[in-house]
Amino acid sequence: MRLQTATLLTLLMIAAAGGCASTPAARPAAAPSSEAPVGTTAELENAYTRHRVAGLDARRFLPEDYWEVTARLLADDTDRFRIEQIGSSVERRPLRRVDFGDGDISVLLWSQMHGDESTASRALLDVFDYLLRNPDDPRVRGIESALAVTFVPVLNPDGAARFVRHNAVGIDLNRDARALATPEGRALKAVRDDVDADWGFNLHDQNIRTRRGSGDEGVQISLLAPPPGDGTTNEANENAKQLAALIVHALRPVVGESIARYSETFNPRAFGDLMTQWGTATVLIESGGALDDPGKELPRRANFVAVLSALDAIATGAWRRYPQDAYAELPPNGRAVNDLLIFGAEIVLPGGQPVRADVAVHYADSLDRSGGVVAEVGDLEGAEALQTIDADGLYLVLRFDGDRERMPALLPGDTLDGVLSRDRDGRQVVWRLDAGRPIRVGSR
Numbered sequence: 001m002r003l004q005t006a007t008l009l010t011l012l013m014i015a016a017a018g019g020c021a022s023t024p025a026a027r028p029a030a031a032p033s034s035e036a037p038v039g040t041t042a043e044l045e046n047a048y049t050r051h052r053v054a055g056l057d058a059r060r061f062l063p064e065d066y067w068e069v070t071a072r073l074l075a076d077d078t079d080r081f082r083i084e085q086i087g088s089s090v091e092r093r094p095l096r097r098v099d100f101g102d103g104d105i106s107v108l109l110w111s112q113m114h115g116d117e118s119t120a121s122r123a124l125l126d127v128f129d130y131l132l133r134n135p136d137d138p139r140v141r142g143i144e145s146a147l148a149v150t151f152v153p154v155l156n157p158d159g160a161a162r163f164v165r166h167n168a169v170g171i172d173l174n175r176d177a178r179a180l181a182t183p184e185g186r187a188l189k190a191v192r193d194d195v196d197a198d199w200g201f202n203l204h205d206q207n208i209r210t211r212r213g214s215g216d217e218g219v220q221i222s223l224l225a226p227p228p229g230d231g232t233t234n235e236a237n238e239n240a241k242q243l244a245a246l247i248v249h250a251l252r253p254v255v256g257e258s259i260a261r262y263s264e265t266f267n268p269r270a271f272g273d274l275m276t277q278w279g280t281a282t283v284l285i286e287s288g289g290a291l292d293d294p295g296k297e298l299p300r301r302a303n304f305v306a307v308l309s310a311l312d313a314i315a316t317g318a319w320r321r322y323p324q325d326a327y328a329e330l331p332p333n334g335r336a337v338n339d340l341l342i343f344g345a346e347i348v349l350p351g352g353q354p355v356r357a358d359v360a361v362h363y364a365d366s367l368d369r370s371g372g373v374v375a376e377v378g379d380l381e382g383a384e385a386l387q388t389i390d391a392d393g394l395y396l397v398l399r400f401d402g403d404r405e406r407m408p409a410l411l412p413g414d415t416l417d418g419v420l421s422r423d424r425d426g427r428q429v430v431w432r433l434d435a436g437r438p439i440r441v442g443s444r
């Protein structure tokens, strides 16, 4: 079935609206529950609107700007927040930790080890603001007295500066937990060992093309309690599953059913897996999203609620009351749909004869829709995409600058530059395709 954008967005909006409108309720009583901590979530959602830190609204920002905003914010209370450099990246950008609380239970959160996955980094700023401005709030006092929380935001500043996944020498930091070849990976491991982290939060973003289970809906958040070995578990892992179940309950009012479970396959090079092996009860939080939310505001809000709910539950011990079911029963991350499908155009190459075919496009970045390349051409009936263009009766005319050495083609991996037009010469343009990004410029 073709997944129309409108349908997808409607589903997500219904899910979100249903969550926001959920009935207020008291915080969960002592009894274990499969009930959501709705009261807590509603309070946190309200608080979010007051504590969302302005200034880093886009997904892409320089690490220097991140730390400038953070330093300015935390300068208001240097007694309770301590910022310390823990190393430097390959390109010698500073790596820093932020410490809060002086309790006995140590919690380590790190974000953006993949440089183009910034949602949680921004949410951690909002968390800082909440903890900073509410020193007398019982929840904040509880976190501060029971926990020693260490945040390591923007662990991959070189990647963040370029908004790419890898670090400056092309290493995926989340495949460096075993080798520890990178200064960034070593800094994270050293902090873990320094605080002897009881709990860990591994904060990432995932592609918005991923579907939830076998359904058509997208994913706003996926969770994982990564295993410590192939098909094995340990006490830290079991605890993390309970905490993940609590996070599911906390997030339902925020993102509805748009929560999935990340792949549980053990990876001996990944930090989450090895953290668990090292005895740190680790939860992976992946921020997905949707096309109509280019700044990832909804998953940012969800991260705020998830992190504060989890810190609160660790401080009070409430996580122990949550059976693993809500986590274990999450549908897994499912298939990834295409970014764009163009159905039924007559494809025209310079001097060539037209061929009627469908075209699937994948972007390097599904949200800002940049770097679009051809994924597949041909009979794509039944394929799915975040956006579909019915090009029946239109011509797909590729851009050609006249250089015979660089004749355009439509091979897998080629950049898609051209127009969809009513005529085969590409003059009566209906859609422009700029590196695969469709811009409507005319009517049919």
Ligand SMILES: [Zn+2]
Residues within 6 Å of the ligand: 114, 117, 204, 205
């Ligand atoms: Zn990642």
